[in-house]
Amino acid sequence: MGLLSMLGLGGKSESISEFMAKGAIIVDVRTPGEYQGGHIKGSKNIPLNVLSEKIEEIKKWGKPVIACCASGMRSAQATSILKNNAVDAMNGGGWSSLQNKL
Template sequence: MGLLDFLFGNKGAKINDFKSRGAIIVDVRSKAEYEGGAIPGSKNIPLQTINSKVSEIKKWNKPVILCCASGMRSGSATAVLKSNGIEAMNGGGWFSLSKKL
């Protein structure tokens, strides 16, 4: 276990755990950014609209992995979902996340 794993947890293991339970990948970039390239099968819910989609996301009854361009917006979206009782994790940038899936 490396120092970063110790400090921040092993993201790869958490992603695999979420995937094994049917996690939904949500990309919180803008529609234009998403259309420029995204993880196949992911859902696009821009950060600005995440609050209005909480009840819809709860109905999925699945863990959620959030991503964006760098991990900043997905970090904000993760906090919103967690504060609403949704099991969520910040997957970081969509391109690096796609390599871990």
């Protein structure tokens, strides 16, 4: 394991596979229209603008969350919101590149 990995700055793929091994749920924070245009099979669509209202529901899942969006910007915001509310979360970045890592 490299120094960057120990600091949590290593490659996303390793973290994604670790999260998936723990039963992570993929949350796509794009708008419903964007989601309908294509998404990761089995992901849940919770748009960023309503994410804060859904925190208690997400906590009840009892699973880690991988947030994704179109480019990684909104999912970064979502990851921050989730972590600030004690949800084990990571930014998966853009949904299409995340899909390729699964």
